[in-house]
Amino acid sequence: MNDLVLSVSDFVGILNQTLENAYSNVVIVGELSNFRISKNRWVYFDLKDEVASVRFFGTVYQLPGPLEDGMMLQVRGNPRLHPQFGFSITILNLQPVGEGSLRKAAALLEAKLKSEGLFDLERKRPLPYPPAHVGLITSGESAAYADFVKIMNERWGGVVIDLADVQVQGEVAPEQIVRAIEFFNAHAHPPEVLVITRGGGASEDLAAFNTEQVTRSIAASRIPTLVAIGHEVDISLAELAADQRASTPSNAAQLLVPDKTSELQRLRASQNQLSQLLLQLTVNFKRDLHSSRERLHDQTLRIIQDQKNSLRLKSQLLEAFNPERILKRGYAVVSLNSKVITSVKGRKKGEVLALRLQDGSIQATITDV
Amino acid sequence: MSDQLEAILAKLESGELDVDQAIEQYQKGIELVKKLEKHLKLAENKITKVTKG
Numbered sequence: 001m002n003d004l005v006l007s008v009s010d011f012v013g014i015l016n017q018t019l020e021n022a023y024s025n026v027v028i029v030g031e032l033s034n035f036r037i038s039k040n041r042w043v044y045f046d047l048k049d050e051v052a053s054v055r056f057f058g059t060v061y062q063l064p065g066p067l068e069d070g071m072m073l074q075v076r077g078n079p080r081l082h083p084q085f086g087f088s089i090t091i092l093n094l095q096p097v098g099e100g101s102l103r104k105a106a107a108l109l110e111a112k113l114k115s116e117g118l119f120d121l122e123r124k125r126p127l128p129y130p131p132a133h134v135g136l137i138t139s140g141e142s143a144a145y146a147d148f149v150k151i152m153n154e155r156w157g158g159v160v161i162d163l164a165d166v167q168v169q170g171e172v173a174p175e176q177i178v179r180a181i182e183f184f185n186a187h188a189h190p191p192e193v194l195v196i197t198r199g200g201g202a203s204e205d206l207a208a209f210n211t212e213q214v215t216r217s218i219a220a221s222r223i224p225t226l227v228a229i230g231h232e233v234d235i236s237l238a239e240l241a242a243d244q245r246a247s248t249p250s251n252a253a254q255l256l257v258p259d260k261t262s263e264l265q266r267l268r269a270s271q272n273q274l275s276q277l278l279l280q281l282t283v284n285f286k287r288d289l290h291s292s293r294e295r296l297h298d299q300t301l302r303i304i305q306d307q308k309n310s311l312r313l314k315s316q317l318l319e320a321f322n323p324e325r326i327l328k329r330g331y332a333v334v335s336l337n338s339k340v341i342t343s344v345k346g347r348k349k350g351e352v353l354a355l356r357l358q359d360g361s362i363q364a365t366i367t368d369v
Numbered sequence: 370m371s372d373q374l375e376a377i378l379a380k381l382e383s384g385e386l387d388v389d390q391a392i393e394q395y396q397k398g399i400e401l402v403k404k405l406e407k408h409l410k411l412a413e414n415k416i417t418k419v420t421k422g
Contacts (some may be wrong), residue, residue, distance in 0.1 A: 149414075157411070267402055267406055270378065277381040277382060278381070281391045
């Protein structure tokens, strides 16, 4: 019997070597238990099933959101035997799995983010309507992409669409989506709106849109966001954080741009309105002009009439002083040697007077004074 | 451009313009309508795939 005798350290080294060669990357599914976070950095938990339990170790940055014992998790990691602390699996990647766990994870995360105000209505910004420049984040080969583009082309034109082709499900999806959002936000000439969209699928497929990193990235985007996740039941956290949500990629296009046909109709209506207004204004101008002319006419007539009346009055007054009227009543104008006399003073018998009556003159000699 | 059209319509509705001004605004309005119609009918969307940083 010739057993290999090893020191403890050597054994640890060899075992780890073996593990690395054989199981450099294991993916394990199990129920979460003994979950704890230390110093806000280190994460420790066990995954267990009916008969066994294995320890895991990682960092908080690897968490997709808050977790609770009892949830089902799928973890990718490296098994190793720590020189002092025993066997554990170092986490590379982890996510909740199964309908129940996913929903639980989303509920926990939703509560946490909601309390931070990420979903508040006041935060939501209006989208430019229509936008001239759109950043599209979706899978380039997907039906979602095809649907969105088709409806956009039917409805509107002149829009510049920049496509960031990303995975919308699977392990790498959250990171790619976040990177795309940051890419557009950092651009020198950023789009006016980001459209993040994917079609329907199972809960696992939509998991990326319920992760903390994607949700926070959407909430933090300086560019307004429109998120459209095709789904049957629950709204994803990404949609809650977005400025606008649509039920499907096609619906997103409908919300984003107007319909060419109805816009052309509106233009035609505007054209009619222009003509109507001008017509109305013309009618008003004509009416005002006519009214002014009439007033001018009336005013002038009235002035002339007033003058006439005034003149007649004065004429009548003047007529009262006409000497001819006095003569008509039997008075005579008496004159002596062509001079009118108004008194008997100085008159002598025998003087010849001229008496002017209304219809002629009489020569008369004074017989008595 | 459609904002300008809205503005012209508002001015005409206000009744503050005289005949000459009204005609001028009307003509500008008709011109805008023609331009917008042309744009709507002809413009196309341009899709570019961007490389991620």
